[in-house]
Amino acid sequence: MKLEPSSLVRSRYGVSLLEMLVTLAIAGVVLSKAVSAVGEARAATGVRTAAEAYASMAHLARAQAVEHGTTVWFRTSVAADSAWIERSGQVTQGKNFSRDYGVDLRSATPVISVCYTPKGYSDPDCGSFQVEIDMSVRSGTHYEAMTWLPMGQLLR
Secondary structure (H helix, E strand, O other), X not given: OOOOHHHHOOOOOOOOHHHHHHHHHHHHHXXXXXXXXXXXXXXXXXXXXXXXXXXXXHHXXXXXXXXXXXXXXXXXXXXXXXEEEEEOOEEEEXXXXXXXXXXXXXXXXXXXXXXXXXXXXXXXXXXXXXXXXXXXXXXXXXXXXXXXXXXXXXXX
């Protein structure tokens, strides 16, 4: 008796429940890894963006002092995760880094005050600090370190 090849192999349509469950489990693992990687990338980007915004505010304070020919303060409250620019007793710009960027400001110095003179440098005679101050912007395991120098320069 000669068997036909089609009679040896049973034809099936669709997929079994086990095949579908294995496929879904693999897809779930891949998706969870992708979501985790995206979250890490967002945290790193938030830290970098916040550090750039902080440095930009410091440069703006200096520029306002030179442009307006007056003393301008750039102040940072580490506890409040905030920084602001004061000119003639008025706050001209401020940011809350925790709320706006989801990051924390860290430093051993709780309040950092930089007094920019009309010449564009920080003057200890108006109350600015006279030593280097280290600070950082942090979110989870991501951070960006910065150093304030006594003349008002911010190194990143």
